Amino acid sequence: MLKIENLSCNYRQIIALSDVSLHINRGEIVSLIGANGAGKTTLLRAISGLQNTKKGKIYFEGSDIAKLESHDIAKLGIVQIPEGRGLFSILSVEENLRLGAYIRSDKDVQNDIEKIYIQFPILKEKRKEYAGTLSGGQQQMVAVGRALMSRPKLLLLDEPSMGLAPIVVEEIFRAIKELRDKGTTIFIVEQNAFLALSITDRAYVLENGKIVMSGNSNELLRDERVKEAYLGA
Ligand SMILES: Nc1ncnc2c1ncn2[C@@H]1O[C@H](COP(=O)(O)OP(=O)(O)OP(=O)(O)O)[C@@H](O)[C@H]1O
Numbered sequence: 494m495l496k497i498e499n500l501s502c503n504y505r506q507i508i509a510l511s512d513v514s515l516h517i518n519r520g521e522i523v524s525l526i527g528a529n530g531a532g533k534t535t536l537l538r539a540i541s542g543l544q545n546t547k548k549g550k551i552y553f554e555g556s557d558i559a560k561l562e563s564h565d566i567a568k569l570g571i572v573q574i575p576e577g578r579g580l581f582s583i584l585s586v587e588e589n590l591r592l593g594a595y596i597r598s599d600k601d602v603q604n605d606i607e608k609i610y611i612q613f614p615i616l617k618e619k620r621k622e623y624a625g626t627l628s629g630g631q632q633q634m635v636a637v638g639r640a641l642m643s644r645p646k647l648l649l650l651d652e653p654s655m656g657l658a659p660i661v662v663e664e665i666f667r668a669i670k671e672l673r674d675k676g677t678t679i680f681i682v683e684q685n686a687f688l689a690l691s692i693t694d695r696a697y698v699l700e701n702g703k704i705v706m707s708g709n710s711n712e713l714l715r716d717e718r719v720k721e722a723y724l725g726a
């Protein structure tokens with residue numbers, strides 16, 4: 494579904510990504526783990542068309558999207574939930590959900606909002622409240638729900654566990670796993686390597702802008718280098 498070949502990105506003199514190659518198969522849930530400043534967000538932004546690339550190819554369903562504008566990439570079905578969630582805090586929960594459907598022209602929007610409420614019942618209770626007044630976990634649910642409203646083929650998640658209490662993180666990750674089980678392909682960026690490796694099929698490890706390891710998530714969980722560098726063992 495997604496294939497990245499030798500992607501490099503710079504911020505002036507800073508090399509953020511260097512010759513990154515990876516792929517994501519349809520229906521898979523894949524994670525990218527790496528320390529602070531490794532280049533994870535830069536990679537997601539490059540896929541979404543929010544970040545200029547220096548060289549390399551990004552193929553989505555066979556065509557190179559590396560030079561497309563972000564709104565055209567969104568129309569192809571790639572949707573990113575940014576670090577920090579990117580909600581409109583002075584719009585209501587339901588207005589935020591509705592905004593996720595802005596690229597759609599069909600009439601099923603209300604129906605899909607009801608489905609989001611089934612998945613996250615608390616959002617139905619809070620549907621008229623400003624998104625900015627919700628707890629961090631509830632805001633992350635709105636962010637996931639809003640992304641789903643666009644009916645994405647590929648969902649990109651940037652650090653969904655950031656700033657959330659462990660019990661809330663569990664709930665969010667359960668929801669993410671359910672999405673995959675329903676057929677959405679997911680690429681998830683996380684500093685919390687244990688969580689990421691626990692729910693994904695495969696993973697890539699990014700260090701200083703380079704992919705240094707990749708493999709099945711449960712194998713990486715047992716890998717001595719991964720344990721030492723990312724699992725605090
Ligand atoms: N707008 C920018 N201008 C200059 N340098 C930047 C900019 N954004 C990121 N960088 C640098 O690029 C590198 C990669 O940053 P990036 O945000 O992609 O890392 P990350 O893995 O997402 O980190 P974090 O875990 O903190 O979110 C870092 O060295 C960072 O300082």
Ligand SMILES: [Mg+2]
Nearest residue numbers: 533534535576
């Ligand atoms: Mg980041």
